[in-house]
Amino acid sequence: MTKLRTAIIDIGSNTIRLVMYVYDQQEGLHEFGNIKTVARLRTHILPSGEMSEEGISLLEETLISFKQILDDYGVTDIQAAATAAVRQATNNEEIVQRMQQSTGIELEILSEEEEAYFGFLAVVNSMDTPSAITIDIGGGSTEITLFKNKKLQKTHSFPFGTVSLKQMFVKNSIINEEERKALHRYVKEQFKQLPWIYKENLPIVAIGGSARNVAQVHQQQINYPISGVHQYEMQYKHLMDLKHDLGKKSFEDLKQLDGLSSDRADIIVPALEVFTTLMEVVDTDEFQLSKKGLREGLIINRVLQGDVNAFDKYNVFAENAKRLAFEYGRSEEEAQTLGTLATTLYKELGQLQIIHFQPEYLELLERAARVFEIGEYIELDSSSQHTFYLLANQSIAGMNHQSRVKLALLASYKNKDYFRRFAEPFTEWFSREELKDLRDLGALLKFVYAFNVSKRNVVKEVKVELVNDVVHIYAKTKERAVAEIYQTNRTKKHIERMLKKEVQIYFS
Numbered sequence: 001m002t003k004l005r006t007a008i009i010d011i012g013s014n015t016i017r018l019v020m021y022v023y024d025q026q027e028g029l030h031e032f033g034n035i036k037t038v039a040r041l042r043t044h045i046l047p048s049g050e051m052s053e054e055g056i057s058l059l060e061e062t063l064i065s066f067k068q069i070l071d072d073y074g075v076t077d078i079q080a081a082a083t084a085a086v087r088q089a090t091n092n093e094e095i096v097q098r099m100q101q102s103t104g105i106e107l108e109i110l111s112e113e114e115e116a117y118f119g120f121l122a123v124v125n126s127m128d129t130p131s132a133i134t135i136d137i138g139g140g141s142t143e144i145t146l147f148k149n150k151k152l153q154k155t156h157s158f159p160f161g162t163v164s165l166k167q168m169f170v171k172n173s174i175i176n177e178e179e180r181k182a183l184h185r186y187v188k189e190q191f192k193q194l195p196w197i198y199k200e201n202l203p204i205v206a207i208g209g210s211a212r213n214v215a216q217v218h219q220q221q222i223n224y225p226i227s228g229v230h231q232y233e234m235q236y237k238h239l240m241d242l243k244h245d246l247g248k249k250s251f252e253d254l255k256q257l258d259g260l261s262s263d264r265a266d267i268i269v270p271a272l273e274v275f276t277t278l279m280e281v282v283d284t285d286e287f288q289l290s291k292k293g294l295r296e297g298l299i300i301n302r303v304l305q306g307d308v309n310a311f312d313k314y315n316v317f318a319e320n321a322k323r324l325a326f327e328y329g330r331s332e333e334e335a336q337t338l339g340t341l342a343t344t345l346y347k348e349l350g351q352l353q354i355i356h357f358q359p360e361y362l363e364l365l366e367r368a369a370r371v372f373e374i375g376e377y378i379e380l381d382s383s384s385q386h387t388f389y390l391l392a393n394q395s396i397a398g399m400n401h402q403s404r405v406k407l408a409l410l411a412s413y414k415n416k417d418y419f420r421r422f423a424e425p426f427t428e429w430f431s432r433e434e435l436k437d438l439r440d441l442g443a444l445l446k447f448v449y450a451f452n453v454s455k456r457n458v459v460k461e462v463k464v465e466l467v468n469d470v471v472h473i474y475a476k477t478k479e480r481a482v483a484e485i486y487q488t489n490r491t492k493k494h495i496e497r498m499l500k501k502e503v504q505i506y507f508s
Contacts, residue, residue, distance in 0.1 A: 006077040006302060007033075007070055008295045009105070011059065013042035013085035013139025014163050014267075015209065018066045019295050020075055023303050023310070028323035035069065037062055038263040041085035042140040042163040049090035056095055059086075063103040081298055082109045084140030084161060112157030116143040118297030119207050124150045124313040125300050126292040126397040127231055129205060133197055133282055136207035136293055137274055139163035144278075146196055150313045154196045160187075162210055162267035165274070173251040175269050180247070187274055191281045203286035204279055207293035209264065210271035215289040216259035217268075218242055225425035226405065230291035230395035236279050239287060243272040291395060316398030321370050328374040328390070335370040337457045342369035342448045345473075346441075348464040354471060354499055358437070364403070365441055368410035372445050375412070388412035388422050402429055406438060413442025415494070443494040450487035451475060459484060471503045481507055 004023040010016070020033035039062060044055025063080070070078060080099075086092050087109050096107045110118070119136040123129075124147060131148040138161045146154040160168070169175065169183045192198065206214070215229040218238060246254065247269050254265035264271075279287060303310045311319060325335045343366050350357025375386025391408035399407065405426055413419055419439050423430075430438070451459045458481045463474040475484070485507050492503045 004077065004303065004306065005075050006079070006299065007075045008298050008302075009063070009066060009078065009080035010295045010298075011041070011080065011082040011086060011107070013083065013141070013161055014038065014040055015139075015263075016041075016059070016062050016066075017295065018069065019299075020070075020073060021299050023299075023307075025307065025310075027326050028319055029299065029303060029310075030323075033069075033073065035066070040139065040163055042161070043167070045085065045089060049088075051085070051089040051091060051095060055085075056098065059095070060099065060102055063099055063105050067103050067105060078105060079298060079302065080105050080107050081294070082107050083115055083294070084138060084159070087111075088140060088159065112141070112143070113155055115141070115294060116145050116155035116157055117152065118294050118301065119143055120145045120147055120152050120155070120297070121300055122292040122294070122296035123147075123205050123207065123290045125311045126296065126316060127205065127288070127290060128316055128398045128400070129203055129288060132203045132205045132288070133200060133278075133284075134205045134207060134290070135211075135275070135278055137161055137210055137271060138208060142274065144191075144194065144197065146200070146202075154194075156194055158190055160190070162264075162271050162274075165270050166267055170266070170270070173266050174254065175247070175273075177247075180269070180273060183270060183273055184277055187277045188281065191278055197278075197282050199283045201283050203288050204275070204282060204284055205288045205290050206275060207290050209261070210268065211275070211289050212291060213260050213264050213268055214239070214242065214272060214275070217246070217257060218259075220257075220259040221245075226401065227393045228291075228395045228401075229289050230397070231400045232289040233400060234287045234289075236276065236285045236287070239272060239276050239279070243269060243276060246272070288400075292397075317367060317396070318398075320397040321367060324371055324374065324396070328371075328377040330371070330374060331455075333457055334452065334455055337452055337459070338369040338372060338448065339366045341451055341459065341462055342366060342445060345448060345462055345464065346444060348462070349471075349499070352464060352466050354464075354466060354501070355440075361437065361441060364406055364410065365445070368407050368441070369445055369448060371407070372411045372413075372449050384412045384414040384418055405429065409438050410442045410445055413439075413446050440498045443498045447488070447491050447495040450491045451484055453487040454481075454483040469501060471499060471501050472506065473503060474506045474508065476508055 007020045009018050015036050016039050017036040021031055023029045039058050041055050044052045046052050086095055092109055099105055099107050119134060123134055134145045136143040140161045142158040142161055144156045169179045212229055215232045255262040343362055346365055349355045373383050373387055375383035378386040388408045391411055392405055396404050409422055419442055423435055458477045458479050459475050460478055461476045465472040488505050496503050
């Protein structure tokens, strides 16, 4: 598979969403279109179990609109997946036939097990969390999975979601205290039916729109210094405080709340009740948000059918780094050169006891080297600022938010003043010692980058010797390296300050 343009239509109980993707072996997977409509199909299930004509017509009109968009984009590879609302409707076969006839789109009704599996597939291929319990709470169902060492152990689907819980327990627009307690008792009894999650003490990874909104509202409340919710981490106390705070607000206030979609104003507190109850049952204080869910699981599965090596769940960052480098004009050869030179120099300095070698920094150093100064793609003169912003403010699969900021601080290093400026909003995230270590590693990368300033990959290896307290660095090249000789001598002051020693550089 060299190139794939495809669309996923996710027909949920609360929303219907169209997402368009392009996959290329060099560039990786990109999303290039995302449209949603709030349909709340779950509310159109009649007491008899059938979906009403109003609900079916709403689905039909939405798919016709989506088909026009897909035709305009020239996307013909379409997978339309229906979940709880259509699955639970007793007339779902009639719905599938009607959609095929009127829209030309073939609906695939996912089983409970398939829905849970695709959510799991998205999480393990976009996060570095090795073991966890996932919860994907939709409008009409809630999927729970347990995975350990990135391998699926158990799955279960409950026939309730945010919309159906609201129908069951909430009389007015928002939940009151008595209704909340009743909902809590019901959900807790449901979760206790799964002995494999009880007291498991693993992180909870939450998937879906309600989870995204919880993270967004919390970030607004604490003036979070970077953007993005994927791999955002919260504690039990944070969710409880948020639940109590939102529980005091009127429906109108909730609809105006920054970070909260107005169409979720009536279901956000019930969703929080489900999350906190699950954390109590699992006995965990860790809550992580995955922006990747069912749709991403479906597209990952689709890509893997044509390219079995497209993703590596045990090295999630690697694929994303490849995409980042390519997107900002860095070849894979250049990225590998920088990574190899940086780790080699760091190891050799450590072996000679010139620096205190710390193994946990080796991977971070290699990652940062691959994307060092990618902001040059936007503007050369202000590349440091652009690099920091690009890396700190976009989701990077396989990295939590602290690691992402560390990566940005290293890859954007220009000098001590810029480092201090970029690090200032994060002084509570890292100790003074950590910040000093990161600054030193940034200085090392600034120096290493000079060994490939012409971007011709002429330096093939570096060696280090310590003679009379002077650090001698030998660079072996495959051809003349005039630009590298000039630039390394110009930037060696950064590493001299770090090492507190004189540095001499030799090219051969």
